Amino acid sequence: MTVGVDNDRLDDVGAIAAVDPQEMLRAVATSAAQVRRARTAAMDAGLDALRGEDRPRAVVVAGMGGSGIAGDVVASLTAPTASTPVVVHRAPGLPGWVGPADVVIAVSCSGRTGETLSATDEAVRRGARVIGVSAADSPLAERCVAARAHHVVVVPELTPRSSLWALATPVVVACARLSLLDLGADDGVLEAAARRLEQVAEMCRPDRESFVNPAKSLALEIAGTLPMAWGAGQMGGVASYRFACQLAENAKTPAVSGVLPEAHHNQVVAFDGPLAGGSGGDDLFRDRVDDDQPVRLRLVLIHDDDGSATATRVEASVELADERGVPVSSLRSEGDHAFERFASLVGVIDYTSVYLAIGHGIDPTPVAPIDDLKKRLARPLP
Numbered sequence: 001m002t003v004g005v006d007n008d009r010l011d012d013v014g015a016i017a018a019v020d021p022q023e024m025l026r027a028v029a030t031s032a033a034q035v036r037r038a039r040t041a042a043m044d045a046g047l048d049a050l051r052g053e054d055r056p057r058a059v060v061v062a063g064m065g066g067s068g069i070a071g072d073v074v075a076s077l078t079a080p081t082a083s084t085p086v087v088v089h090r091a092p093g094l095p096g097w098v099g100p101a102d103v104v105i106a107v108s109c110s111g112r113t114g115e116t117l118s119a120t121d122e123a124v125r126r127g128a129r130v131i132g133v134s135a136a137d138s139p140l141a142e143r144c145v146a147a148r149a150h151h152v153v154v155v156p157e158l159t160p161r162s163s164l165w166a167l168a169t170p171v172v173v174a175c176a177r178l179s180l181l182d183l184g185a186d187d188g189v190l191e192a193a194a195r196r197l198e199q200v201a202e203m204c205r206p207d208r209e210s211f212v213n214p215a216k217s218l219a220l221e222i223a224g225t226l227p228m229a230w231g232a233g234q235m236g237g238v239a240s241y242r243f244a245c246q247l248a249e250n251a252k253t254p255a256v257s258g259v260l261p262e263a264h265h266n267q268v269v270a271f272d273g274p275l276a277g278g279s280g281g282d283d284l285f286r287d288r289v290d291d292d293q294p295v296r297l298r299l300v301l302i303h304d305d306d307g308s309a310t311a312t313r314v315e316a317s318v319e320l321a322d323e324r325g326v327p328v329s330s331l332r333s334e335g336d337h338a339f340e341r342f343a344s345l346v347g348v349i350d351y352t353s354v355y356l357a358i359g360h361g362i363d364p365t366p367v368a369p370i371d372d373l374k375k376r377l378a379r380p381l382p
Contacts, residue, residue, distance in 0.1 A: 005223040005359035010216050011209050019358045022365040024250065025206060027162035028350045031343075032197040034157060038169035039190050045152040047131075047170070050177035055084060056103040056129065059180065061171060062089045062119035063107035066160030069245070070107050070133070070168040072238045074175050077338055080234060082180040092118035100127040103178065105171055109160035111138020120144075133170045150174075159365065161249050164242075164346070165197070172339065184337075193343040196335055200347030215351030218300075219359055221329045222247075222352075225298035226275055227255040230263050232314050233304030233333070235342040240302045242346055246353035250364040253356060255300075260313045268320065270297060277325035301330045302349075304341050 009015040016025070061071025071088035078086050089095065092115045098104065104123035108116040111134030120140060123130050124147045132144035132151040144151035152170040157163045169190065176183045183189040203214055210216040227247065231240030237259035244257035258267045270276060275297040299321045303314050314330075321328045331348055333341035357364035 005220065005356075006361065007210070007220065007359070009361070010219070010355055010359050013206050016206050016358055019361055019363060020354070020365075021363065022158065024158060024162060024354050024357075024364040025351070027158035028354060029201045029205075030157050030162075031165050031347060031350070032194040032201065034163065034165035035169050035190055035194040035197065035343075037155065038152070038166045039173060039187060041152050041154070042170040042173040045150050045170070047150060047152070047174050047177050050150075050174060051179075053129070053178070055179055057101040058084060058098075058103075059086045059175060059178070060089050060094065060098055060102060060104045060119075060123075060128075061086060061107060062094070062104060062116050062123075063167075064090055064113050064115050066162075066164065066245075066249075067107040067109050067113065067116070067133075067167055069164060069238070069242060070171045071105075072241065073168045073235075073339075073342065074171050074181075076235050076238050076342075077172065078175055078180045082175075084178070084180055086175065086180070089119060091115055094119050094122045094126070094128075098123065098126060098128055100129075103129045103131065103174075105131045105133065105174060106140060106144075107133045107167055107171060108138075108140050109135065109154060109156050109163055109167060111135045111140035113140075116140065117143070124149075131174050133167060159367075161246065162350070164350075165343075183339075189337045189339050192335065192337060192340045196340050196343045197347050200344065200351070204348065204351040215348050216355050218329055218331070218348065218352045219355040221327075222298055222300065223356060223359060225296050225327075227253075227298050227300045227329075228258065228267060228270065229255055229300040229302055230258045230260055230267070230317065231302045231304070232260040232310040233306040233308060233341075234338050235306075235333070235345065236260070236302050236304040236310070239304065239331075239342060239345040239349060240300075243300070243302060243349045243353075246350055247356065249367055250353035251356040251360065252362055253360075260310055260317070264313065264317075268317075271321060271324045271326050273297070297326055299326050299328045301328065302345055303330065304333045304338070304345065306333075306338065306341070 130149035134140040231237040
């Protein structure tokens with residue numbers, strides 16, 4: 001048995017359902033539908049009209065947590081070719097340089113996030129063009145109506161973190177209409193990503209046993225370890241960050257996120273540290289009851305295979321880790337367009353984080369520390 005994980009539970013559909021009463025797995029399985037619904041919502045919101053507008057000096061995506069990662073996605077998508085920068089802003093207000101020549105896309109699943117509302121208010125005050133992405137009948141939606149700004153209605157799937165595609169797709173569409181990226185004829189790239197997410201859902205469904213289920217297999221590999229997730233390629237960095245966030249929120253498990261080649265200039269030295277090496281480091285099912293080092297480092301390579309030179313970095317990482325007794329897990333993207341490749345990675349990542357929680361007997365949905373922090377921060381100052 002992998003330390004702390006009931007291996008049999010992951011192959012018992014009834015046991016899975018018992019640990020996941022709010023159906024986080026079902027929410028993850030809606031990813032393809034989210035892409036399609038969100039594209040329709042973007043069209044209903046009139047985002048096609050952005051084609052006739054001047055290209056902005058910069059695009060600022062304001063959002064926090066599961067909503068903020070939508071900005072990371074589009075920043076990585078546009079970086080290789082767009083002459084207009086996309087800046088992700090995770091704080092109240094806005095950078096001092098933002099003004100009328102810029103577009104601010106405010107993303108909040110609930111439409112009530114304080115930092116995002118603050119950024120929206122500042123954008124309106126400075127005369128920047130505003131686009132809102134949030135639930136209907138929310139404070140953010142009301143601000144967009146008052147400012148005569150585009151607003152895309154989001155239908156959340158259980159939580160913000162399980163609504164990534166509902167939140168990210170309108171931002172991607174907006175940037176495509178502003179000529180920052182190309183989604184192909186009739187937004188074919190979005191449909192390709194949706195089909196890829198459907199394929200992942202089929203491979204990772206609860207009734208597929210661990211040895212043929214890539215998400216269950218990866219969950220078992222990283223159980224009881226400190227995962228060091230290194231992203232490689234155009235979308236690898238965002239995927240590795242998503243991996244760390246999902247492990248924290250769903251599985252309540254820490255992870256280290258890094259990006260190649262930068263991780264080769266700092267994090268790689270952890271291969272010679274106290275959590276690395278040791279005999280049996282790659283034996284997933286050994287008895288660790290008497291192991292005086294119950295937590296070991298595990299390298300997880302999240303490779304967006306974009307045809308770039310990062311493949312050499314990935315190979316070198318595997319060789320170095322093997323030489324130092326650090327076990328390695330790998331995810332490799334599939335698909336032609338960067339958005340589709342990102343979907344192939346994150347689809348597995350999201351399922352993995354939920355299966356790891358279930359394997360530990362943890363309900364993946366509650367986020368009690370976040371709720372507690374919100375209550376504490378809302379208290380009046382003494």
